[in-house]
Amino acid sequence: MSAVGTLFKRELRSYFATPVAYVFIVIFLILAGAFTFYLGEFFERGQADLQSFFNFHPWLYLFLVPAVSMRLWAEERKSGTIELLLTLPVTLWQAVLAKFLAAWTFVGIALLLTFPIWITVNYLGDPDNGVIIASYLGSMLMAGAFLAIGSCLSAATRNQVIAFILTVVVCFLFLLAGYPLVLNAVSTVLPQGVVDAVAGLSFLSHFASISKGVIDLRDLLYFLLMIGFWLYASVLVIELKKAD
Amino acid sequence: MIQTSNLSKHYGDLVAVDAISFTVEPGQVLGFLGPNGAGKSTTMKMIAGFLTPSAGTATVCGFDVEKEPMKARRVMGYLPEGAPAWGEMTVLEYLGFIADIRGLKGAERAKRLREVGERLHLDGVIEQPIDTLSKGFKRRVGIAQAILHDPQVLVLDEPTDGLDPNQKHEVRALINAMARDKTIIVSTHILEEVHAVCTRAIVIAGGKVLADATPTELEARSRYHGAVSLSTLQPSHAQAALAQVADVASVEIDPQDGRITAFPKPGRDIFVAVSDALKVHNVTVHELALEAGRLDEVFRAITHPAIVEGRA
Numbered sequence: 001m002s003a004v005g006t007l008f009k010r011e012l013r014s015y016f017a018t019p020v021a022y023v024f025i026v027i028f029l030i031l032a033g034a035f036t037f038y039l040g041e042f043f044e045r046g047q048a049d050l051q052s053f054f055n056f057h058p059w060l061y062l063f064l065v066p067a068v069s070m071r072l073w074a075e076e077r078k079s080g081t082i083e084l085l086l087t088l089p090v091t092l093w094q095a096v097l098a099k100f101l102a103a104w105t106f107v108g109i110a111l112l113l114t115f116p117i118w119i120t121v122n123y124l125g126d127p128d129n130g131v132i133i134a135s136y137l138g139s140m141l142m143a144g145a146f147l148a149i150g151s152c153l154s155a156a157t158r159n160q161v162i163a164f165i166l167t168v169v170v171c172f173l174f175l176l177a178g179y180p181l182v183l184n185a186v187s188t189v190l191p192q193g194v195v196d197a198v199a200g201l202s203f204l205s206h207f208a209s210i211s212k213g214v215i216d217l218r219d220l221l222y223f224l225l226m227i228g229f230w231l232y233a234s235v236l237v238i239e240l241k242k243a244d
Numbered sequence: 245m246i247q248t249s250n251l252s253k254h255y256g257d258l259v260a261v262d263a264i265s266f267t268v269e270p271g272q273v274l275g276f277l278g279p280n281g282a283g284k285s286t287t288m289k290m291i292a293g294f295l296t297p298s299a300g301t302a303t304v305c306g307f308d309v310e311k312e313p314m315k316a317r318r319v320m321g322y323l324p325e326g327a328p329a330w331g332e333m334t335v336l337e338y339l340g341f342i343a344d345i346r347g348l349k350g351a352e353r354a355k356r357l358r359e360v361g362e363r364l365h366l367d368g369v370i371e372q373p374i375d376t377l378s379k380g381f382k383r384r385v386g387i388a389q390a391i392l393h394d395p396q397v398l399v400l401d402e403p404t405d406g407l408d409p410n411q412k413h414e415v416r417a418l419i420n421a422m423a424r425d426k427t428i429i430v431s432t433h434i435l436e437e438v439h440a441v442c443t444r445a446i447v448i449a450g451g452k453v454l455a456d457a458t459p460t461e462l463e464a465r466s467r468y469h470g471a472v473s474l475s476t477l478q479p480s481h482a483q484a485a486l487a488q489v490a491d492v493a494s495v496e497i498d499p500q501d502g503r504i505t506a507f508p509k510p511g512r513d514i515f516v517a518v519s520d521a522l523k524v525h526n527v528t529v530h531e532l533a534l535e536a537g538r539l540d541e542v543f544r545a546i547t548h549p550a551i552v553e554g555r556a
Contacts, residue, residue, distance in 0.1 A: 083328060087322045088345050089318050089346065242296075
């Protein structure tokens with residue numbers, strides 16, 4: 001097996017070696033359900049779709065994904081295993097990628113376990129399953145972008161709490177990049193061109209268009225570039241801060 | 245073979261390692277000595293490819309650790325300081341992972357896992373999570389990880405730290421057994437270890453190489469080298485007898501245990517003369533010993549000359 005595969009397997013297993021994985025999955029499922037049925041008024045809407053389920057994913061991820069990503073590198077650094085890992089015959093890129101993919105798979109498992117809601121909506125009505133699949137895809141891509149941001153910020157510190165808080169803040173800014181809260185602040189100091197660029201970075205607007213069932217190449221590319229950029233930043237940060 | 249040339253590491257204005265050059269050949273066990281913060285670990289981290297040198301080069305079996313890092317890492321086993329490991333894994337899972345990432349397969353993989361398990365006596369704990377192990381076992385797991393792929397080059401940062409005397413002895417025996425065809429660097433601040441395992445010792449402090457010699461040569465630098473020490477119930481008689489030996493430069497009495505040490509004049513051999521003089525003067529000695537030299541004293545003299553001079 002390749003180095004990435006071997007590392008990926010070790011990482012993914014390590015989630016399930018401690019109660020962390022189970023706590024995360026249970027909380028994720030409970031919150032996803034609570035949001036959908038109470039805040040999203042799944043039944044009251046009387047619509048055979050999962051809008052009320054997917055609409056809350058960005059906010060759910062905002063707090064749960066940083067809890068997964070905070071340990072990615074901060075823990076390795078704290079326990080000293082980063083030195084072991086990076087002196088094995090694996091490149092830094094392979095290590096960053098394998099850890100990210102394991103975390104992404106883990107969140108993906110949690111997301112897959114929401115399938116009862118999909119069964120429910122199919123039982124109750126006749127939803128457009130194409131839209132639902134597109135929404136799952138968009139949700140997964142957004143989780144990946146959150147995780148990549150978390151990977152980079154986790155690499156910047158050995159303290160998991162700091163990594164968590166930083167990741168929540170940065171993810172929050174990216175979520176709301178298209179909204180007045182962020183745009184007003186940006187427009188007071190920067191020219192209109194930059195403001196428009198910032199508005200285009202919003203997770204919410206890209207996620208919204210995918211979850212409407214419109215799979216636009218630009219939205220997919222946006223999330224993939226976002227992941228690539230933040231993983232590249234992770235590599236740079238680790239390289240820079242290895243000695244600390 | 246390990247070769248470093250002007251290997252340096254700077255952190256801003258701080259010079260952690262200052263142009264260290266040395267070569268270690270197969271069959272040699274190089275002991276890295278120095279006070280804490282001397283630059284031992286930093287040097288080893290650069291050789292292992294974890295830290296990037298600020299200047300200079302390090303090569304392992306001819307592979308430059310910066311230009312061909314993967315090739316260098318494959319021929320090398322490395323035990324980082326403190327023997328870190330992923331604590332949630334069991335010993336077997338952990339060593340299995342290392343075997344996989346090192347590319348060991350099939351029968352060879354099973355054989356190596358069995359061998360290191362036996363050599364480091366890990367069989368009893370093989371199914372236990374590493375977090376639950378004692379410090380001694382954790383250290384042995386770390387060593388097992390480093391030697392798993394039977395590397396030509398071993399870099400071990402404080403391999404015996406935290407082990408009890410029996411375990412220390414076993415690890416030293418293991419290093420000696422592997423030394424024949426491998427190139428090994430061991431860092432330590434336990435001086436007795438130097439004699440037990442090293443064929444050569446480098447003393448570094450402040451990031452500089454201050455001495456590079458065999459343990460015996462280092463001992464010869466001690467002022468105790470060639471001195472004769474004895475214990476007796478008649479210290480005044482003994483002192484009088486020793487004073488009459490021509491080649492004795494000075495006599496000292498240890499204020500704690502009353503042990504008398506006679507120092508020779510430079511280059512002179514006084515053992516026979518001293519023992520004859522004691523007989524002639526009828527001094528009963530319980531014990532009489534020729535000192536080879538004291539490494540701890542040499543170590544202090546090399547790394548901290550001011551302190552030793554102040555005491556002397």
